[in-house]
Amino acid sequence: MDRMGEFELLARIRERLPASGPRTHLGSGDDAAVSVPGGATATSVDALVDGVHFRRELASPAQIGHKALATALSDLAAMGAEAGEAYVALGLPPDFGEEECLELLDGMVALAIATGTELAGGDLSRADRLFLAITVVGHGPTPDSFVARAGAQPGDALVLTGEIGAAAAGLELLNSQNPEMGALVERQLEPTPRLAAGRALARDGATAMIDVSDGLGADAGHLAEASGVALRIDGEAVPMADGVAEIAAAIGRGALDLAAGGGEDYELLATIPPKRLAQTADAVNEAEGCALTKIGEVIAGSGVEIRLPGGRLLEPGGFDQLA
Amino acid sequence: MDRMGEFELLARIRERLPASGPRTHLGSGDDAAVSVPGGATATSVDALVDGVHFRRELASPAQIGHKALATALSDLAAMGAEAGEAYVALGLPPDFGEEECLELLDGMVALAIATGTELAGGDLSRADRLFLAITVVGHGPTPDSFVARAGAQPGDALVLTGEIGAAAAGLELLNSQNPEMGALVERQLEPTPRLAAGRALARDGATAMIDVSDGLGADAGHLAEASGVALRIDGEAVPMADGVAEIAAAIGRGALDLAAGGGEDYELLATIPPKRLAQTADAVNEAEGCALTKIGEVIAGSGVEIRLPGGRLLEPGGFDQLA
Numbered sequence: 001m002d003r004m005g006e007f008e009l010l011a012r013i014r015e016r017l018p019a020s021g022p023r024t025h026l027g028s029g030d031d032a033a034v035s036v037p038g039g040a041t042a043t044s045v046d047a048l049v050d051g052v053h054f055r056r057e058l059a060s061p062a063q064i065g066h067k068a069l070a071t072a073l074s075d076l077a078a079m080g081a082e083a084g085e086a087y088v089a090l091g092l093p094p095d096f097g098e099e100e101c102l103e104l105l106d107g108m109v110a111l112a113i114a115t116g117t118e119l120a121g122g123d124l125s126r127a128d129r130l131f132l133a134i135t136v137v138g139h140g141p142t143p144d145s146f147v148a149r150a151g152a153q154p155g156d157a158l159v160l161t162g163e164i165g166a167a168a169a170g171l172e173l174l175n176s177q178n179p180e181m182g183a184l185v186e187r188q189l190e191p192t193p194r195l196a197a198g199r200a201l202a203r204d205g206a207t208a209m210i211d212v213s214d215g216l217g218a219d220a221g222h223l224a225e226a227s228g229v230a231l232r233i234d235g236e237a238v239p240m241a242d243g244v245a246e247i248a249a250a251i252g253r254g255a256l257d258l259a260a261g262g263g264e265d266y267e268l269l270a271t272i273p274p275k276r277l278a279q280t281a282d283a284v285n286e287a288e289g290c291a292l293t294k295i296g297e298v299i300a301g302s303g304v305e306i307r308l309p310g311g312r313l314l315e316p317g318g319f320d321q322l323a
Numbered sequence: 324m325d326r327m328g329e330f331e332l333l334a335r336i337r338e339r340l341p342a343s344g345p346r347t348h349l350g351s352g353d354d355a356a357v358s359v360p361g362g363a364t365a366t367s368v369d370a371l372v373d374g375v376h377f378r379r380e381l382a383s384p385a386q387i388g389h390k391a392l393a394t395a396l397s398d399l400a401a402m403g404a405e406a407g408e409a410y411v412a413l414g415l416p417p418d419f420g421e422e423e424c425l426e427l428l429d430g431m432v433a434l435a436i437a438t439g440t441e442l443a444g445g446d447l448s449r450a451d452r453l454f455l456a457i458t459v460v461g462h463g464p465t466p467d468s469f470v471a472r473a474g475a476q477p478g479d480a481l482v483l484t485g486e487i488g489a490a491a492a493g494l495e496l497l498n499s500q501n502p503e504m505g506a507l508v509e510r511q512l513e514p515t516p517r518l519a520a521g522r523a524l525a526r527d528g529a530t531a532m533i534d535v536s537d538g539l540g541a542d543a544g545h546l547a548e549a550s551g552v553a554l555r556i557d558g559e560a561v562p563m564a565d566g567v568a569e570i571a572a573a574i575g576r577g578a579l580d581l582a583a584g585g586g587e588d589y590e591l592l593a594t595i596p597p598k599r600l601a602q603t604a605d606a607v608n609e610a611e612g613c614a615l616t617k618i619g620e621v622i623a624g625s626g627v628e629i630r631l632p633g634g635r636l637l638e639p640g641g642f643d644q645l646a
Contacts, residue, residue: 030471030549031401031533032365032461041364042355045458047412047448078354089370089412089456123456125370133412133446133456135368138355148353210354226353 009098013105017119033120042138042146044075050130058174061100062107063189069108072134073115073193074266078211079146080202081138083195085120088134091127115195149226152208152271158231158296161197161268164216165244168262172247184243191266197288201270204280209270215263220304230301235308237295271298332421336428340442356443365461365469367398373453381497384423385430386512392431395457396438396516397589401534402469403525404461406518408443411457414450438518472549475531475594481554481619484520484591487539488567491585495570507566514589520611524593527603532593538586543627553624558631560618594621
């Protein structure tokens, strides 16, 4: 965008931002935002592009803003970090007007307030298609307070927050001829980063953690590879969101296939010593209001097995063939 | 890009990255990068889009990578921060292949190594046009160790590092029928963030500072507005890069018009008590190998005046009319 347009839009954006948080000494509008981290930081960046990660014709500007920040914060949740600051780069196409830009920001600000995240800086550019690149900084007292993907030990329980499949089923609904807006579509368009659950898991001794963004099968594979272990998942134990089985049946796929292959649920997949399971499930339920379910276990070896009813086994990458 | 392609490219990218720096406990490849800041942080984000901030037909992938990181680091230089970590989101169009992506990264890595910056994380996406969004984190012992745009006091000297006009003249050359590659074009395509000069200015008592990215006139205006002062610039004192006058004459513009309106020089514009001027100029020269020139002064009031030979005065926004 031209410079004067950018400056004016930036001024309007700044008016909508809540006051600076406790860590920030200098917010948006200078060359850089200044803050004083309390201890260690966890930083992650996510890029979202129209037509790749979302489609403007299927989501409101506010939903696009919400989802972009949510997916970035989900990475902090998967570290067990406390949400801190977000820095937002926007590429704005000519047909995405100032009002739409402010709506997008409103969606982002609402989630920022709900999660205690400060929008501390940003940059605007012209672009052919809408894109968002969001860098989030999370905080913890020490580097060891964060939970990496590596660290799972044979004998640990494999646990999952909430339920999966809703986002993939919601996407199927959105892509259908007559999409009905409902809980499944909402899970696709407005995912919740599991920040409180992530902190509870980190406090209670999770040995490894990842967020389910690429799909349970793929993300379990990442965790197994980083930890140098194998994961055995009991397919029947995987908690499925209401309505997923019906959508899967309607399109001729298995519910677990749709759920494990689809991704974007932004639930947390973690490993934890079995003796801590009950206590951690209580802590997650209290902090986040969702269940923590044991869906499998960590064993020596490599790769991911999903045991299906009838004793059938599936390797990662096999999800596409799952019926 | 499809997920397998992304994972493979990420693996190839990670191979090229230098080992983690002293602050980073967990680098690229987990949900987030973990580091322990030493005191206060300064964080800035910049988005660059093909056709807006650079043109693929005029710059090599390595130059694009260099310039994107350089412009982001320039914001840290303008805070007087020590370069720390960079987080890079790339949008890759179908005709920008894996080799070009790795070349782009090589250009970025070379500057990262030269400036002590760690490429600590990133994200890749498909896109219609190449874009880069770079978040950089700089460090300092305390929030007060950074220099904001606000803080200039009437009576302060207005100083500028290096020389301006080269980037704008280089762009004119690039846009001409038969561009000759030379120092001016290099300044346009491969700017140097003045990190060492920025730290020297911060140490020696700069009261306000900004990098010259939008043009001397516009950026002086930002500094004046943030500080609540007026800036009086002596047009004849502004140091002009070699060759700028010739390019300006060839296109029928004044040298100061081209230089002050064109931007992208990434020199630092700062205010400093006059008694510290000589010492700071020595420190900048020693640290960065460039001059620090007094180009004007801070006075009470608002706005920016540029005094031209003959006593003519120009207000900000008047640069477009400058002959």
